[in-house]
Structure formats: C-alpha cells, structure tokens
Amino acid sequence: MTPSEITPRLRQARSALLFSYVAQGAVFALLVTRIPGIQTQYKISDGMLPIFLAAVPILAGVGSISMEHVVKKTSPRAVLRVVQPLVCLTLLGVGLGDQMWEAAVALAAFGLAVGGLDASQAMSAVALQHRYGRERSIMQAFYAAFSLGGIIGASLAWTQVHFKLSLLTMFGSVGVVVALSVLVAGRWYAGPEELGRAVEEATEAANRSIPWKPLLPLCLAMCVAYIGDATVSNWAAKYLQEGLHSSDQMTTVPYNAYMVVMLVGRLLGDSRVQSWGSVRTVRLGAAVCALGFLLVAVSPGAWIAVAAFAVVGLGISVIVPQVFAAGGRLFPKDSDAAVARLNIFNYVGFLVGAPLVGGLAGAMGYRIAMLVPMVLILAVFAVSKAFGPSAVQQPAADTVAV
Known part of the structure; x- marks a missing residue:
C-alpha cells in the first residue's frame, strides 16, 4: 500500500491500537512494580511468590492460544474490545482482597486475560502492518508505545507509595479509568472494512510450514x-x-x-x-x-x-x-x-x-x-x-x- 492509499480511517485505527499498547504497558507496569505491596497485603511468603509469578505467564500462554481460536470465529477487534477492559478490571480485583486464595484468583484472571489481550493486539498489529505494506514498518512503534505505558505505570506506582494510597485506591482508579479509555478507543480499532483480508493473510502466513x-x-x-x-x-x-x-x-x-x-x-x-x-x-x-x-x-x-x-x-x-x-x-x-x-x-x-x-x-x-x-x-x-x-x-x- 502506498502512502496515498493509507486512508485517514486506517491512520485512526493505528493510533487507537498505539493507545491500546500504552494502556497495556501502564497496567502491566503498575502491577509488577507493586509486587512487594501485593505480597504484603496478601501475606504471600517469599517461597510462594515465585510460584505466583510463574503461574501468570503460564496462564497468559493458555489465554493467548485460546483467544487465537476465538479470533478466527470473530475478529481481533471484537476480542480486543472485550479482553482489554477485563484486564483493567482484574487489576481492580488484585487490589480488593487480603487472602492468599483471592490473590491467586485475581492473578490467574489477570494472566488469562492478558494472554488474550496479547494475542488480539498482535493480530491487529500484524494485520495493520500488512495493510501499510512491508516497505513501511510500523511494528516498532507498538513496542515503543508499550514502553511509554510502562513509564506511566511505574510513575503511578511511585505516586501510590509516596502518598500512602492503598492498593485498592490506586489499582481501582487506574483500572476503571483505563477500562473506560480503551472502551472509547475501541470505536476506532481496525475492523473488516479497514483490514480487508489482512487478518486472514497474516494468519495464513503464520501457519505456513x-x-x-x-x-x-x-x-x-x-x-x-x-x-x-x-x-x-x-x-x-x-x-x-x-x-x-x-x-x-x-x-x-x-x-x-x-x-x-x-x-x-x-x-x-x-x-x-x-x-x-x-x-x-x-x-x-x-x-x-x-x-x-x-x-x-x-x-x-x-x-x-x-x-x-x-x-x-x-x-x-x-x-x-x-x-x-x-x-x-x-x-x-x-x-x-x-x-x-x-x-x-x-x-x-x-x-x-x-x-x-x-x-x-x-x-x-x-x-x-x-x-x-x-x-x-x-x-x-x-x-x-x-x-x-x-x-x-x-x-x-x-x-x-x-
């Protein structure tokens, strides 16, 4: 696709997905930088903490694989509009409880949801890259957007500790605000009209032997x-x-x-x-x-x-x-x-x-x-x-x- 063929609607879709990556980076960074606070609130021992942290990527992998099948029956946009607000709400869930089993449930939900988010974001990004054409790489910008979100999330974690806010206050407010923001941004995610067969082409390419x-x-x-x-x-x-x-x-x-x-x-x-x-x-x-x-x-x-x-x-x-x-x-x-x-x-x-x-x-x-x-x-x-x-x-x- 030549620059003249890149429509304003396609540019809007790219900007919306960039915002989605910023939001993901912020939520992820806020969670991981407050691991000591989570450990204290839920009374998780040092011996149990590595198990909790290992379970999250395992469940993220399960969520990613499972969501790929859902995407094939719907679309990356449909999945992304659902799972990203859910990730934000699981952040709220992490701040709510004080029992170890509650931490396990909340972090498990976070892992599954973030895996689905990962898959739908990646499919959307690759499909947009197909539409933009190989002569113009846009993938690096999504990595940079995630890093920018990480800076925001870590800064929010500093604010939470500095002002002695509870995890529920910070996680809850950020979770709700970001959930509402990505729901709004979801209006501009690329769909079949903008992507055409780009999703199918990207999936077919990924499945080649x-x-x-x-x-x-x-x-x-x-x-x-x-x-x-x-x-x-x-x-x-x-x-x-x-x-x-x-x-x-x-x-x-x-x-x-x-x-x-x-x-x-x-x-x-x-x-x-x-x-x-x-x-x-x-x-x-x-x-x-x-x-x-x-x-x-x-x-x-x-x-x-x-x-x-x-x-x-x-x-x-x-x-x-x-x-x-x-x-x-x-x-x-x-x-x-x-x-x-x-x-x-x-x-x-x-x-x-x-x-x-x-x-x-x-x-x-x-x-x-x-x-x-x-x-x-x-x-x-x-x-x-x-x-x-x-x-x-x-x-x-x-x-x-x-």
Missing part, C-alpha cells in the same frame, strides 16, 4: 533476552526492598528507569543498526545488558542499582527487535510465520526467568540471583552470526518442516 532449525539461534536469543526482562519486571522491586533495604517508594523506581531507557533505545535502535550492522549491534547490546546485571549484583546502594537496571534496559532494547528482523531475513516470503514462532519464546523467557531468579534469590540471595541473567544473556554472542545478512534461502516448496 517453515523449518525450525534456522530459527533456533534466534529463539535462544529471544529466550535469554526475556529472562532478563522478566528478572527486571518481577524482581527489581524485591531486590531493592530486601537486598538493598530500600523504602517502598524507591522500589518503584528501577522499572521506571528501565523502561525510560528501553524506550529511548527502541527509538534510536534503527540508526545504530544502520551505523554498526545487526551483528555488532546485538553483540554490543548483550555486553551492555550483562554489564548492567553485574552492576546490579554489586550495587552498594539503591540509586546505583537503579542506574544499573537502566543499563540493562539499554542492552535489551536492541536485541528483541533484531531477533524479529533477522527472522524476517531468513524467511522473506514467510516473515509472519517466523515472527509468530519467535514470539513463543517471549513466554518461554518469562516462564523460565520468574521462578529461576526467584528461587535462587530465596536460596542464595538476590545478588547471586542477579548474576544468572548476566551469564545467560552472554549466550547471544554464541548465536550472533544468525543476525547477519542471511545466507539461508527461502526453503523450497517440497522442504519438510521440522
């Missing part, structure tokens, strides 16, 4: 990057609270710093790739991320730890987009199928990272636990050649997929 083997190095890079991301989102606040004995207010700051630098890194990432090339950019990103986690582990105080988590964000910000870009180069005719497979390892990284780092923190302390993602991210060096200009040709029609 392509071999796994060329993608495995990129899958590994995606997995370790999201282990690092899961470490920051799930354990940064706890590390400052228990490892560095920081105030509750201070525990909300590291994720905010991480997302601010992540946003800047994503906005400037394309220029770095053009100057340095993909392989060098990814290697440098992995080295910076590892350095960040090392600084986190040895930080003598809270503010140095905050700066170290920001360094982690700078490193990770360039890896994930380049994973998707490299997958597209490997399979230029089936880039959507490659992206769909690589995106699975987002969940794998969260599923591994949350309990692994939490379990080690309980057994050996947070400083030792923070060295684990530092070591794992260095695996990117071993597979970095996979990010270079692809020597792999599009597989022939008679190639048997693994």
Whole structure:
C-alpha cells in the first residue's frame, strides 16, 4: 500500500491500537512494580511468590492460544474490545482482597486475560502492518508505545507509595479509568472494512510450514533476552526492598528507569543498526545488558542499582527487535510465520526467568540471583552470526518442516 492509499480511517485505527499498547504497558507496569505491596497485603511468603509469578505467564500462554481460536470465529477487534477492559478490571480485583486464595484468583484472571489481550493486539498489529505494506514498518512503534505505558505505570506506582494510597485506591482508579479509555478507543480499532483480508493473510502466513532449525539461534536469543526482562519486571522491586533495604517508594523506581531507557533505545535502535550492522549491534547490546546485571549484583546502594537496571534496559532494547528482523531475513516470503514462532519464546523467557531468579534469590540471595541473567544473556554472542545478512534461502516448496 502506498502512502496515498493509507486512508485517514486506517491512520485512526493505528493510533487507537498505539493507545491500546500504552494502556497495556501502564497496567502491566503498575502491577509488577507493586509486587512487594501485593505480597504484603496478601501475606504471600517469599517461597510462594515465585510460584505466583510463574503461574501468570503460564496462564497468559493458555489465554493467548485460546483467544487465537476465538479470533478466527470473530475478529481481533471484537476480542480486543472485550479482553482489554477485563484486564483493567482484574487489576481492580488484585487490589480488593487480603487472602492468599483471592490473590491467586485475581492473578490467574489477570494472566488469562492478558494472554488474550496479547494475542488480539498482535493480530491487529500484524494485520495493520500488512495493510501499510512491508516497505513501511510500523511494528516498532507498538513496542515503543508499550514502553511509554510502562513509564506511566511505574510513575503511578511511585505516586501510590509516596502518598500512602492503598492498593485498592490506586489499582481501582487506574483500572476503571483505563477500562473506560480503551472502551472509547475501541470505536476506532481496525475492523473488516479497514483490514480487508489482512487478518486472514497474516494468519495464513503464520501457519505456513517453515523449518525450525534456522530459527533456533534466534529463539535462544529471544529466550535469554526475556529472562532478563522478566528478572527486571518481577524482581527489581524485591531486590531493592530486601537486598538493598530500600523504602517502598524507591522500589518503584528501577522499572521506571528501565523502561525510560528501553524506550529511548527502541527509538534510536534503527540508526545504530544502520551505523554498526545487526551483528555488532546485538553483540554490543548483550555486553551492555550483562554489564548492567553485574552492576546490579554489586550495587552498594539503591540509586546505583537503579542506574544499573537502566543499563540493562539499554542492552535489551536492541536485541528483541533484531531477533524479529533477522527472522524476517531468513524467511522473506514467510516473515509472519517466523515472527509468530519467535514470539513463543517471549513466554518461554518469562516462564523460565520468574521462578529461576526467584528461587535462587530465596536460596542464595538476590545478588547471586542477579548474576544468572548476566551469564545467560552472554549466550547471544554464541548465536550472533544468525543476525547477519542471511545466507539461508527461502526453503523450497517440497522442504519438510521440522
């Protein structure tokens, strides 16, 4: 589609979906930055906390897979209009109770709903990309919008602690306001009239049979990057609270710093790739991320730890987009199928990272636990050649997929 064919209605749909990503980032950040407060309110032990945190991505995966079938019978717009307000209301549910079983129910509902939200948002984004055409990439903007939402959500968490508001007050007010906002924005989500067959084309592309083997190095890079991301989102606040004995207010700051630098890194990432090339950019990103986690582990105080988590964000910000870009180069005719497979390892990284780092923190302390993602991210060096200009040709029609 040429710029002249991109209608005002299509631009409105893109803007509405960008707002949806901002809203998702804000809700997610508000929840994860207040894990210490949730743990206190529900009296969840340190031993049980990793189990709770591991259950959320598992249920998100279930919700994502289940919602894909619902989308096929309805549309991404219809699902998105329903599940995103539900995610906001589950945030309200997390603030309501004080018994452990209530936390389990609320977080389970959040996991299932956010998985459905993830799937419907991704399908809408990919369909819009199809309509805009491959010559104009709009996907990076959605990642940046999520980061912007994360900054807003972490800032709201700081406000909640600073003004000594209850979780119910903050989660409830944010949940209701964001739910109403996305209900309004839902009027402009792209539907069949704007997308045409774009959803079906994207789904057909994602379901095409392509071999796994060329993608495995990129899958590994995606997995370790999201282990690092899961470490920051799930354990940064706890590390400052228990490892560095920081105030509750201070525990909300590291994720905010991480997302601010992540946003800047994503906005400037394309220029770095053009100057340095993909392989060098990814290697440098992995080295910076590892350095960040090392600084986190040895930080003598809270503010140095905050700066170290920001360094982690700078490193990770360039890896994930380049994973998707490299997958597209490997399979230029089936880039959507490659992206769909690589995106699975987002969940794998969260599923591994949350309990692994939490379990080690309980057994050996947070400083030792923070060295684990530092070591794992260095695996990117071993597979970095996979990010270079692809020597792999599009597989022939008679190639048997693994």
